[in-house]
Amino acid sequence: MKIAVCLKRVADTTSKIVIGADGKSIDEAGLKFVPNPYDEFAVEEALALKEKAGAGETVVYSLGGDSAAETLRTALAMGIDRAVLLKSPGSPDGLAVAQALAAELGTGGYDLILFGKLAVDDYNHQVGGMTAELLGLPCITAVAHLTIDGGVVEAEREIEGGIEVATCSLPAVITCDKGLNNPRLPSLKGIMAAKKKPLETRPAALGDATLEVLGLELPPERQPGRIVGEGVEAVPVLLELLRTEAKVL
Amino acid sequence: MASRILAVMEQRDGALRKVSREVVAAARRLADGSGGTVDALVLAAGPVADADSLGRFGADHVLVATHPDFRLYQPDGFAATIGAAATGYAAIVFAATSTGRDLAPRVAARLKVAYASDVTALAAEDGAVTVTRPVYAGKALQRARLTAEPAVVSVRPNTFPAVESPKAGEAGTVEVPAFATRVTVREIKAPTQAALDVSEAAVVVSGGRGLREPANFRLIEELAAAFGNAAVGASRAVVDAGWRDHGAQVGQTGKTVSPGLYIAVGISGAIQHLAGMRTAKTIVAINKDKDAPIFKTADYGIVGDLFEIVPRLTEEVRRARGAQ
Ligand SMILES: Cc1cc2nc3c(=O)[nH]c(=O)nc-3n(C[C@H](O)[C@H](O)[C@H](O)COP(=O)(O)OP(=O)(O)OC[C@H]3O[C@@H](n4cnc5c(N)ncnc54)[C@H](O)[C@@H]3O)c2cc1C
Ligand SMILES: Nc1ncnc2c1ncn2[C@@H]1O[C@H](COP(=O)(O)O)[C@@H](O)[C@H]1O
Numbered sequence: 001m002k003i004a005v006c007l008k009r010v011a012d013t014t015s016k017i018v019i020g021a022d023g024k025s026i027d028e029a030g031l032k033f034v035p036n037p038y039d040e041f042a043v044e045e046a047l048a049l050k051e052k053a054g055a056g057e058t059v060v061y062s063l064g065g066d067s068a069a070e071t072l073r074t075a076l077a078m079g080i081d082r083a084v085l086l087k088s089p090g091s092p093d094g095l096a097v098a099q100a101l102a103a104e105l106g107t108g109g110y111d112l113i114l115f116g117k118l119a120v121d122d123y124n125h126q127v128g129g130m131t132a133e134l135l136g137l138p139c140i141t142a143v144a145h146l147t148i149d150g151g152v153v154e155a156e157r158e159i160e161g162g163i164e165v166a167t168c169s170l171p172a173v174i175t176c177d178k179g180l181n182n183p184r185l186p187s188l189k190g191i192m193a194a195k196k197k198p199l200e201t202r203p204a205a206l207g208d209a210t211l212e213v214l215g216l217e218l219p220p221e222r223q224p225g226r227i228v229g230e231g232v233e234a235v236p237v238l239l240e241l242l243r244t245e246a247k248v249l
Numbered sequence: 250m251a252s253r254i255l256a257v258m259e260q261r262d263g264a265l266r267k268v269s270r271e272v273v274a275a276a277r278r279l280a281d282g283s284g285g286t287v288d289a290l291v292l293a294a295g296p297v298a299d300a301d302s303l304g305r306f307g308a309d310h311v312l313v314a315t316h317p318d319f320r321l322y323q324p325d326g327f328a329a330t331i332g333a334a335a336t337g338y339a340a341i342v343f344a345a346t347s348t349g350r351d352l353a354p355r356v357a358a359r360l361k362v363a364y365a366s367d368v369t370a371l372a373a374e375d376g377a378v379t380v381t382r383p384v385y386a387g388k389a390l391q392r393a394r395l396t397a398e399p400a401v402v403s404v405r406p407n408t409f410p411a412v413e414s415p416k417a418g419e420a421g422t423v424e425v426p427a428f429a430t431r432v433t434v435r436e437i438k439a440p441t442q443a444a445l446d447v448s449e450a451a452v453v454v455s456g457g458r459g460l461r462e463p464a465n466f467r468l469i470e471e472l473a474a475a476f477g478n479a480a481v482g483a484s485r486a487v488v489d490a491g492w493r494d495h496g497a498q499v500g501q502t503g504k505t506v507s508p509g510l511y512i513a514v515g516i517s518g519a520i521q522h523l524a525g526m527r528t529a530k531t532i533v534a535i536n537k538d539k540d541a542p543i544f545k546t547a548d549y550g551i552v553g554d555l556f557e558i559v560p561r562l563t564e565e566v567r568r569a570r571g572a573q
Contacts, residue, residue, distance in 0.1 A: 017388040093363050123384045125366045129354035138431035141351045158496050159347035160446035163438040178502055210397035211363035217390050231553040232561045239565050246531040248510040
């Protein structure tokens with residue numbers, strides 16, 4: 001089984017966000033960057049599927065600047081066989097990114113292409129589904145449970161008030177949600193081995209963007225709240241405020 | 250120029266989902282900016298109860314696309330139908346639900362246009378659609394302009410309140426083109442807990458580690474039931490401990506909720522929890538620790554033992570609602 005994983009380098013979600021000088025992006029100074037957490041589920045799934053099949057190849061792709069190489073090395077240290085860095089300044093427009101990934105993945109002969117369900121920086125929630133559509137491949141998104149048997153995929157995805165069960169056949173695109181697996185940590189041996197694994201770099205063919213970022217702002221602070229009281233005596237006070245002030249009752 | 254907006258409706262088991270009216274309301278905002286019209290599109294296997302009511306909520310036309318395979322969500326068929334119907338629309342509006350999030354990128358990729366997901370505000374400005382959307386787990390807001398037509402967007406549930414504004418024109422049908430079925434949705438398995446989903450409910454009552462043991466979630470369930478329209482949520486601490494399903498988790502690695510009222514019971518208010526609920530209109534916190542961080546975000550807080558406060562609150566809410 002030949003499996004590709006798409007991995008994005010993102011700011012750690014515990015980071016304090018500071019708006020950059022351009023007013024459209026974040027100030028990256030001093031931030032810690034990590035592999036997108038949902039993409040780690042994709043890496044783990046690729047490794048587990050190859051192990052189960054007993055043969056195959058796993059390849060990880062990242063579109064980004066030189067620093068994305070470090071993120072790719074993390075995936076290699078986890079056990080992925082080789083990496084490809086698609087050099088590009090990136091784009092906030094998911095379609096432009098999907099076009100670049102599709103151009104690259106289309107000729108790879110992959111049985112399975114794995115994505116995260118969303119990147120925790122831009123929250124675009126779209127690149128996996130778009131790439132599949134551009135490639136004309138079946139796609140199931142936000143998958144929390146996956147079985148592949150004899151070329152048939154069965155996947156479960158959480159929907160409002162239930163779990164949707166969907167099937168398709170390989171080759172296919174799957175985007176990964178929490179719950180799919182528990183990503184392994186790179187071992188010391190893996191980290192050493194990763195240094196010798198192949199990491200190719202080539203320019204990305206980013207599509208034309210039709211989404212233009214006008215600005216990035218911090219969300220308005222919530223009005224400072226108040227403690228309405230202590231213990232059960234405060235309950236009627238709260239109810240009165242919910243009725244007359246907040247008007248939610 | 251008057252613009253035409255396509256609003257994509259969601260139904261389940263032949264009944265329109267509540268979020269569909271919000272999608273019409275969002276589409277209405279775009280249309281009204283330019284004296285345009287809203288077409289509500291319902292994809293289904295047969296008649297959909299309530300579809301007629303869409304006119305009452307601001308749809309100029311209600312269009313129906315019927316196909317035997319549309320009993321459940323059919324990603325390929327839905328995308329093909331909307332893609333084929335898209336000509337002439339200035340924007341296509343979806344709900345940012347599990348279905349909308351799956352479907353909208355497919356449609357945008359077919360049409361080779363940008364897609365803005367999970368928007369909390371939108372407007373028609375200078376002939377283009379501009380949006381505001383939370384990024385970085387809600388720690389920043391991005392403003393963006395979609396420069397291609399149609400602009401594809403999905404709107405966050407509970408942010409565009411449905412408004413009654415009678416419009417109803419003629420009903421119509423949309424043809425379902427031939428499509429290759431690549432993915433089949435076989436069934437929807439019922440969840441083990443939680444009848445109403447936290448991401449859609451108007452009121453969310455969430456419990457955390459302060460409840461001490463899973464059986465005590467009964468208190469949360471009773472409070473939710475007293476509101477009538479409330480869903481039960483949970484912090485990650487109790488989901489990881491196996492007390493509640495992952496579907497109930499609110500926060501950065503769980504769901505993002507924007508209800509009218511959010512009640513956090515025995516939840517400390519970690520930054521990752523706040524990421525999922527800080528856009529609720531009104532936040533109430535009940536915690537025995539007066540220094541718990543949740544009180545900084547809550548509009549109203551009660552300091553004290555939840556085991557005393559919650560039963561009393563349930564009783565008062567029941568009474569208040571019974572009196573209406
Ligand atoms: C990468 C990452 C992602 C995460 N994602 C999420 C997420 O999506 N959602 C999420 O919720 N968390 C998330 N977390 C975890 C988060 O950091 C907190 O650990 C978690 O939210 C704590 O849950 P809690 O408030 O229930 O428990 P605690 O922090 O233990 O708080 C329990 C609270 O109950 C109060 N209490 C105890 N007894 C009583 C009583 N009798 N009456 C009243 N109050 C009482 C205590 O004062 C305390 O404030 C994430 C963490 C990481 C690192
Ligand atoms: N620059 C990128 N390089 C590689 N993969 C990406 C990139 N951007 C997005 N992806 C993939 O697409 C998924 C969804 O991202 P998004 O649509 O941006 O939320 C991510 O989880 C990744 O798997």
